[in-house]
Amino acid sequence: MVDVNDVIHANEKAQIDFAQMLLPEGIRRDNNKMYEEVEIPPNEPMPIGFEEKAVFVSELDEIGQLVFKGMKRLNRIQSIVFETAYNTNENLLICAPTGAGKTNIAMLTILHEIRQHLQPGGVIRKDQFKIVYVAPMKALAAEMTNYFSKRLEPLGIAVKELTGDMQLTKGEILRTQMLVTTPEKWDVVTRKSVGDVALSQVVRLLILDEVHLLHEDRGPVLESLVARTLRQVESTQSMIRILGLSATLPNYLDVATFLHVNPFIGLFYFDSRFRPVPLGQSFVGIKTTNKVQQLHDMEEVCYEKVLKQIKAGHQVMVFVHARNSTVRTAMSLIEMAKNRGELSFFQVDQGADYGQCEKQIQRSRNKQMREMFPDGFGIHHAGMLRQDRSLMESMFSRGYLKVLVCTATLAWGVNLPAHAVIIKGTNIYDAKRGTLVDLGILDVMQIFGRAGRPQFDKYGEGTIITTHDKLSHYLTLLTQQNPIESQFQQSLADNLNAEIALGTVTNVDEAVRWLSYTYLYVRMRANPLAYGINHKAYQMDPQLELYRKELVVESGRKLDKARMIRFDERTGYFASTDLGRTASHFYIKYNTIESFNELFNAQNTEADVLSIVSKAEEFEQIKVRVQEEDADGKSSVQILCGSHHTNAARIMRALFEMALRKRWPAMTYRLLNLCKVMDKRLWGWAHPLRQFNTLPASALARMEDKNLTIDKLRDMGKDEIGHMLHHVNIGLKVKQCVHQIPAILLESSIQPITRTVLRVRLSITPDFRWNDQVHGSVGEPWWLWVEDPINDHIYHSEYFLLQKKQVVSGEPQQVVFTIPIFEPMPSQYYIRAVSDRWLGSEAVCIINFQHLILPERHPPHTELLDLQPLPITALGNREYESLYKFTHYNPIQTQIFHTLYHTDTNVLLGAPTGSGKTIAAEMAIFRVFNMYPTSKVVYIAPLKALVRERIEDWKIRIEEKLGRKVVELTGDNTPDMRAIAQADLIVTTPEKWDGVSRSWQNRSYVQKVAILIIDEIHLLGEDRGPVLEVIVSRTNFISSHTSKTVRVVGLSTALANARDLADWLGIGQVGLFNFRPSVRPVPLEVHIQGFPGQHYCPRMATMNKPVFQAIRTHSPAKPVLIFVSSRRQTRLTALDLIAFLATEDDPKQWLHQDEREMTDIIATIRESNLKLTLAFGIGMHHAGLHERDRKTVEELFVNCKIQVLIATSTLAWGVNFPAHLVIVKGTEYYDGKTRRYVDYPITDVLQMMGRAGRPQFDDQGKAVILVHDIKKDFYKKFLYEPFPVESSLLSVLSDHLNAEIAAGTVTSKQDAMDYITWTYFFRRLVMNPSYYNLDDISHETINKYLSNLVERSLRDLECSYCMEIQQDEQTIEPLTYGRISSYYYLKHQTIRMFKERLKPELPVHELLAILSLPCSDYGTDTKTVLDNAIRICQAMLDVVANEGWLVSALSLCNLVQMIIQARWLHDSSLLTLPHIQKQELYVFRRWSSRGVRAGCGHQGPIEGLPELIAACDGKEDIFTSMVKEVLQPNQISQ
Structure with missing residues (x-):
């Protein structure tokens, strides 16, 4: 290995721009008038170490053998890395020269990942992992996709390319195990929030090819990717392995630190001695500065170099940088050879099949190719035909061409080595920048990688011919003396915005922490001077906390100025805005957004829009050629845009979203059409049928000439169309296409809710034929908005997907939303639906206000009087007073006391949740006890849970202490007639009381009712409201018949139209108390936050981080209640909160109890997720929990042992335990009947908010409501002003x-x-x-x-x-x-279904099928089904009995028994005993009466309950002796 210290010393000397250069030994220099040349001889290969041993493919396991089929063994580098790559999960960084076989190392790590998901029996669990391979160029991505697909095919692993050119649908991504992508594309995918959760969270291996790109313009993208991945690993605590592959680079230790590679295990550095074929390099710098002379000199040097190689008998590749220069260079080389009489060197010896080759060449259409071939020259570039390129490649590899002049595409795409390569000139035209730039180091390395053919050559030679001023630049780069630095600072603002929009960075501290994961941070500490940090500052702040903070704050200010985020410098919090999210999702740079803010307004025309787009930073690079010079380059972009440009489509989409968010209807419409123009490459005025590629152009042109619009074509017959187009057979085809253009019919109806808010019900009927080839298999997306043409404003907008099945069935879709309306009333609004993909596909529906009658203005609220609080002694009854723990009533109770306790008038009390309405009900109950002791009190609560709560409370306080009988009457609990007749207080649900009072004539206790107390009477407006309405109407009806008045007391939240409700309840001036929402005993502070995103689940996932923050901000140590819409959401939210806690210093900060005690409690819990969450102080509460679990959680929360409780919305009604902070996470729930997400009734949201603020402890409550952003205005309005019922x-x-x-x-x-x-x-x-x-x-x-x-x-x-x-x-x-329908409380449609479906002789299983029909939505909620099953079966029994069908009647009796016993009919009756399972029945069968004293009633094995009863004869010990081996003693006693 290289000594690190040497490298560092070398770096200090080789500060790149200084002249001092350290060159390897043995180099030759040649300096003359024309050029300077530096020649570096090839290295000796590295001697083989004694512990190195090659890895043979035959030694691998079978998966490895399948994939490496056809190879005998791994090469040297691969063998060294093998153990770490194939058998561990370590992060790796591998630096090795080009051509050393790095791709196979990637393959080893891929195999390691696959082996981890291999089940016994050889099945790979493909849904559990994804592998992402990030390649620097699209060309390379395509090549890698092919390579990996071929290799992994035997394992059935799907590999797909995901780049700008190759989009994948969601379904395809889910079915793919390996994605090959480019850095930018993967950045965009992971930027989209957790919506594609599935994608970024199942990634288990991330392979980054060519990591040395960090110092190029695209480096920052790699940095943000790695930082995002590493932070995800930390927050989700799930491993993602990172493999970095790179060419040899000097500061490989820095890169290893950045990739979190363990330098002792996962870092491998191979220098140039490990090249399969050693490389000799020579660098030539041409001295003249005159452009023409320079070109001439380059050709001259190039010819000398080529000739030298040809004389030595080698083939040469000459690389140039434009397609036309390939021909120019080849021609000039041939010209020089002719002039010097050296052409014979280039001509090829004619072998056996030369003639055949010549024939092939002569057949080609490419003139230059045919002319050069005899002289031994060939050309190759991407502009040639496929077959010509392949021909050149095969001729060169067979040796019939001595010189191949080509462009760099050959080096990237095709593996065609030669002994020597020459790069002629290093200026390359960059279309992105529109100027000539230096050839990138990547390209140079790739091209040099083609020098030397592994089977034939001892070494290869690479020559680069450049200008003299660039000589040292290429020397330092290629001798790897130049540490690679980070370019992250220049795009810090964009990347910071992306993280804020994603929700992973929410304040300055998090941003500073995020920066510590970047390569920028690694390099700033290694080389502070290069980043403008002076020595003193570095010594003061070695972790660079302050400097990072400066960077973040500066970027934050920039983004705030551009309105992309809101940055509160005082608290350091960042909040993303719509604009920032749009910029992040559409990958738009900060400067572009700045220019949009300046230029973009509602009055722009199409031309203005194109001109705004062309000013985007993404297009800065486009330059105009001299011949086309106009005033500026911008019109050039407009024209290029017209001829389609990838960036433009993306920017258009962003502008469209901006216009929609700004609510400009005309602009939104214009931009959506321009987006489609970009996507379809058709102008908006073209005929919509041009979007089909099946129709001939002539027919389309005729339709445009004759102005045959789609509507006209719809009405014409196919023959008529054929005649009009002079093409008889085409009529049918045209007609089919016309019917496939997506079209919808809109119908709307409006309902005024108040004088300022309308509810709109829109029904959308698809009116086209679905064709999978045209429309795909998912659905057609549409945009929908309501516009006010006079004020040019959008009042509501949403995106909806017409699904394939809805189109095929043609069923109308319902969309319900609310819009504001202003006085004086406008004449009309428009509802516009525009297809997201199809030009000319839209629908408009007019909302007409001519016949609209707005509701009356609402009367004012009752003012809260400033009264002295009333002591409870006012009740005048010692027994009653003893029930209360307080001494005085609160202000609301004081004000209503006299009316409730001393009069018999009907009362409607509207007061906010938490103001003590239950105590008000008790006042009215006590009056009945005092005045009419023989009468009954009926208390109706809307939910079973509320009934249960009242019963638990009143059983103790009213039954035990006052000696009055309290009875519960619900679906779960039906007492017998005697109990009801004796009861003083009946607590029941609306449905049950409705069922009971339906037959009031023959139920005396219904006529004895003196008072009806209805809790939450404002639920009249909801689904179950009609029942309440009927009960009250019937009560009034009964009292008018029995001339015995029944007092009605209604309790509700604050109402808007209380007067109407009061009139209906027969309340005059006295008895109506409707307080405003603000008179809560504990004041409430409400925060409403909007969240974007069309889809429900991703939107819920983005809310988790804000929930966590809300808890930290508003209630770090006090109890918190979080309401979600479903059982699944309770679990997902809890697990996410735990993930956020895991990154904190004290992850158990929400657990306020000794951990050992908690462990004991957790041991008693059944639900597995709950066990996990309770350990962190988070409880879950929903109807699916076991009763005991639920009680435990409630107790823990009420006693503040756990701080956070996540519950479904039913808890808001059901259980009264308030919290300091309430978070309503999302205001929609999934409605099984309509199969879509619908909004909670506003009353539910108020009820949830009402749980905030604990009267004894808090001086104010906090509520945070997270809603879909399009509904934010609606909630703003109605959470503060009451909602009419x-x-x-x-x-x-x-x-x-x-x-x-x-x-x-x-x-x-x-x-x-x-x-x-x-x-x-x-x-x-x-x-x-x-x-x-x-x-x-x-x-x-x-x-x-x-x-x-x-x-x-x-x-x-x-x-x-x-x-x-x-x-x-x-x-x-x-x-x-x-009568059956009424008695069993069934809908008349259900009875009709029974009547039509039931037959004389039905077996049990068919009855089950009929029973389950009305309940398909209850798939999961078995409990809900069982609650209703018995009464439905009994109704069926009555229907069958009425028809006189015996067999079906008996089947039904059996079915009812089966349901009640929870056993199949043919099961043993012994199973009805508690704790006895099927596998334990043997103890009864083998029992015999031997050994038991005589007189026993049964001998022999026991098969059923009657035999068991006879055998035991009432003696417990006999039974115990039977079952003691299978049951515990406490189970036996049960």
Whole structure:
């Protein structure tokens, strides 16, 4: 190995720009008038060390043998590296000369990775890993893809290229195990946030080829990639192995540090002595500066060098840098040879098959090729035809060409070595920069790598001919004396923005830490002077903390000025903006964004936009040739853009997103069309059918001439089209294409929610034919926005995907959103849908406001009076007072006390969550106990969990202490009639009470109710609202019939339209208390943050870091509640939070309990993820947990043993444990019925926020709400002003009418009309008619509307066999099925399905199929199914009995037993005993009565329960003796 100290000393001497150069020994110099030449002889090969031994392929395991098939053994370098690469997981850096076989080393690490995912039996688990190979050039990526595909094919590993040219769909990426990509592309992929989680998180091996690119312009990309990967390894605690491959470089130790390579294990450095063929190099510097003379001298020197090699009998490759120079150079060499009479040296001896070769050449169309061949010269460049290039390659390798003049593509793409290579000239035209630049060191090394043919030559020779001023530059580079430095600083702002947008850097400290992972940091410490850090500063701050902070703050300011981030210098926090995210995702540089901010506005025309794009920094390099000089280079870009340019399409997309975010409709539309123009390479005015490549150009031109638009073509027949186009057969083809252009039909309906907010329901019906070749197999993306043409503003925009299955089935899609409306009302808004991919494919729908009637203004809130707090002694009852732990009521309770406790008026109390409404309910209950001791109190709570909570509380306080009977009546718990008849207080759910009170005539206890307390009555507006509505309507109805008034007390959050609700409940001036949301006992501070991203899961994942920060900012040590939408989200959020904790100093900071105690508690938990999270002080809470686990978690959280609880939204209602900080993570949930994400009702969000702030401990609560950014405005509005409650009765009216018909309260159509007038729906119909699709509110219109409604509902019921209308068209007669439906609380559609599906003789398994039909959404929630299964089965039983089918009836009885016992019918009845499993039944079978005293009731083996009972004869010891070997004592006693 090389002595490191020597290298460092050498570096100090070889400061590149100084003249001092250290050259290897044995060099020859030649200095004359024309040129200076330095010649370095080839090295002697490294002698073989004694511990080196070659690795033979036959010694590898079978996977290795498969992949290295056809090779006998690995070469020297590969053998040295073998052990580390193939059998360990260490990071590696391998520096070796070109051509030393580094690709096979990469292959060894790939095989190591594959072997880790190999299962016994030889199956590779392909879904568990990805390998990413980052190649510096697209050309190389393509070559590597081919190489690896071929090699890995026997293992079935898929290798795909992912570059700017080769896009992959999501599905393809998931099916691929190895991706070959370029640095920029991989940067873009990993920049997109965790959305492609699947991708960046299953990467297990990252291979970086040509790491020495770090000091070129593209170095920063590599640095940001490595830094991102290393930080991901730390945060997710999952290993990603990094393999760096590079040419020999002097400061390899720095690069190893940067790649986190262990220098003692994973660092391998091979110098030029390890080249398979040693290389002699010579450098020629031409002295003249006159351009023409220079060229002439170069040709001269080049000819001498070529001739020298030819005379020695070698072949030569001459590399030039433009396609046309290949011909020019070859011609001038031939010319010189002719003039000097030396042409014979170049001509080839004519061998046996020479004539045949000559024939092949003569067949070629390439004139120059044919002319040069006889003289022994050939040319090769990328502009030639494929077959010509291959011909030249084969002629050269067979020796029929002595000199091949070619461009660098030959060195990169094709493996064709020669003894000598000559690089003529080092100026190369860079299209990116538009000027001549120096040939990159990469190219030089690659070309020199082609010198020397491994099988034939002892050494190879490389010559580079350049100008004299560049001589030392190439010498230092090629003798590797120049440490490679970092270029990261120049693009620091862009990379910092990318990390902020990704969410991995959120403040200055994190950014400083992030910089420590870059190569820049390694080099700044090694060579501070080069980065402008003076010696003193370095000594003061050896870790460069301060300097890094300066860099970060300066970049932060720049980005903040460009509005790409918000940077708060006081706190050091960064927040990403839409603009910054757009820039990061579309890879747009900071300077470009700055110029966009300056030039981009809503009034730009298409030409302006093109001109803005052309000013982007990405195009700085384009220069104009002298012949085309115009005022500036910009128009050139515009023209090039017109002829398509990759950068332009990307920048257009970015501008489109910017316009959409700025809400400029005309501009957005214009830009989306320009994006498609770029993608399709068609101007917008071209005929849309030009997007199909199946139609002939002539037909398309005719359509354009005759102005046949798509709409016209849709209406014409195929023959007519054929005649119009003078081409009869083409009509059908055109017609097919027309129907394949994506088209949709839009229909909208609007509902005013308040005077300023409208809800829009948009139905989107696909109107085209799907064809996989044209549309792919996923879906067609569309953009949708609502624009106000007068104010030029977008009020709502979203992206949606029309999926293939939706198009094929043609079913309409529903999209629901809210938009603002202003007074005076505009005449109309437009809803515009534009295809994301297809030109000319769009739809517009007008929202008309002419007939819109806005709802009434809402009356003011009740003011909170400044009263003296009332002591609880005001109750005047010692027993009642003893129930409370406090001495005085809070201000709200004080104000309502008199009305509730001393009067019988109905009360509606609207007050924010947490203001003690339950105590208000208790006041009303105590009044009943005092005044009407024989009557009953019914308390209705919307969720079982709430009922459970009240029961647990009241069982102790009211039943035990006051001696009043409390009964729970829910789906889980149905007490018998006697218990209900004796109860004083019934706690129930709306559905259950609705079911019970339906038959109130023959249930005396329903008539004894004195007060109905409805908790959360504002849920009227939600899905389950109609039930509440019906209960209250029925209660009023009953009391009007029994002339015994029932008091109704409604409790709710603050309402907007409390007056309507009060009128409906029959409340006058007294009894309505509607306080404003701000009168909470604990004030609340709310933060709303918007998050971008169309897709739900990635958006949720991006919220995790902000959640973590919110906890650190607002509640570092106090309890935190996080609400998520699903069980899966509780788990994902918890695991992510743990990952963030892992990077902190104290990862267990949220656990406030002794770890040993916690370990004991964790041992009792069943759920595996919960065991993990509890150890970090994070609890999870959802309906899928076992009851005991849930209780444990609740206790731990209430007692502050764990600090964070992640729960599903049901907890907000169900359990009352407040926290200091509440985080609502996402406001949508997945709705199984419609199969899409829908928003939580606003009441739910308020309820969740209401859990913030603990009355005893906090002086204020904090709530952080994370929403989809397009909904941010909506939540801003409604979280602060109350939400009006509308009725949802319309959708389920038929079922409730059916209940009344079955009960006999509705017997005619007139009764049905009257019934509706009792409902809340009727009140709101008059107040907000447009919401219910009513155009005006005159008497006749309303009457007509209602009678239509009744007709429609009755018709539905008749179709479901629930009732029939008599001859007089008025009277209604209930049928058995109607009664069954009402009694079992089933929808009439379910009963109809039973009636039509059930047959006389159904076996059990078919019944199961019918039972599961209405419940397909419950796939996972078995518990939900079981709750309903029994009552549905009993209803089926009634239906079957009504038809008189015995077999089916018996099957159903069996089915009910099976469900209740959770056993199959044919299972042994012994399994119903607790703890007995199938495998333990043998103990009963082998039992016999021998040895037991006589008189036992059963002898012989026991097969079932009756036999067991007989055998045991009531004696416990006999049973114990049977089962003691399989059960524990405590299990036996159970």
